[in-house]
Amino acid sequence: MxxxxxxxxxxxxxxxxxxxxxxxxxxxxxxxxxxxxxxxxxxxxxxxxxxxxxxxxxxxxxxxxxxxxxxxxxxxxxxxxxxxxxxxxxxxxxxxxxxxxxxxxxxxxxxxxxxxVSQLRRGDLVIGISTSGKAPSLAKQVRLALENLFDESWAPLVSKLYYYRCQRSEQAISVKSAHLQQWAQHYVHKHLVPRIVRAQGEMDPAYSDIPWRPEEMP
Structure with missing residues (x-):
């Protein structure tokens, strides 16, 4: 469950x-x-x-x-x-x-x-990684990998989107929900996707050649 x-x-x-x-x-x-x-x-x-x-x-x-x-x-x-x-x-x-x-x-x-959960925090942006308590070392390694993808520039993005969301709630006219979705999507594609691509290209070859043999694990 x-x-x-x-x-x-x-x-x-x-x-x-x-x-x-x-x-x-x-x-x-x-x-x-x-x-x-x-x-x-x-x-x-x-x-x-x-x-x-x-x-x-x-x-x-x-x-x-x-x-x-x-x-x-x-x-x-x-x-x-x-x-x-x-x-x-x-x-x-x-x-x-x-x-x-x-x-x-x-x-x-x-x-x-x-x-x-192993958590990565950038202001109000919080990313939690969990293995349901079964492999905390793996959750930690995933979090460390994500730290290079999410720098401190993500914190003001949350504040900015929150500001416009409040404006929309109070005035009900200035900013549509679809626009907020588009801005968030644009930021992800502009700042996150290129970092993922670069990270893939910079993968340490020493790790890529390690065979996965679960039967050899203690």
Whole structure:
């Protein structure tokens, strides 16, 4: 069964991050622009980048194991290391569901209420790549490839189209919906398609000759 891709507004919403390793840092960075109120829990060694996140005030850190009271009013819960977890994941899952919070457990799709997508953000243009939690490394590589295709020039395009869309809504005469579609299509063909063509021509031959043998994968 396929998951439904959605975007969640997290401004001023409480988000729990359980774990203090490298993946916790990735979660903190991915949530920075959302305006979420992040709380980090864990009593194990802090990754150096997580230490930096704490020093710079990106997240509130509690040097202890998470307890049920911490789940009150939480919107999302990220468990970043199931192998160094106390209390056990069954308890964490119970608390999350009792307090109506959505749970994400890294590398365990069967325990997830939602999947964290690999995202490329250019202003209000957000591109999410997901493998439904099955191959996050592939999602990351796709996102890295797309970064070269979508530069920062895409951010003002969204603002410009939004401005004209609001003008059309308020005045109901100045700009037709078809025109907005044409402008967006023109920008894609002018700026995106040529980059894709160039990227194909610049493909590293070392990768093109690698045979695909799934049976050799561990």
């Amino acid at each position: 396929s998951a439904l891709p959605i975007a969640i507004e997290l401004e001023r919403q409480k988000v729990l991050i359980i774990g203090t390793g490298a993946l916790a840092h990735e979660r903190i960075i991915s949530l920075l622009d959302t305006g979420a109120v992040m709380e980090l829990y864990g009593s194990h060694h802090l990754d150096s980048r997580v230490e930096s996140d704490i020093r710079e005030g990106r997240v509130t850190y509690y040097h202890r194991d998470v307890c049920e009271q911490d789940f009150m009013d939480a919107k999302l819960v990220f468990v970043t290391d199931i192998h160094r977890l106390n209390p056990p994941i069954t308890v964490i899952q119970k608390w999350a569901h009792q307090h109506h919070a959505w749970l994400h457990v890294a590398d365990v799709p069967s325990l997830c209420d939602f999947y964290a």
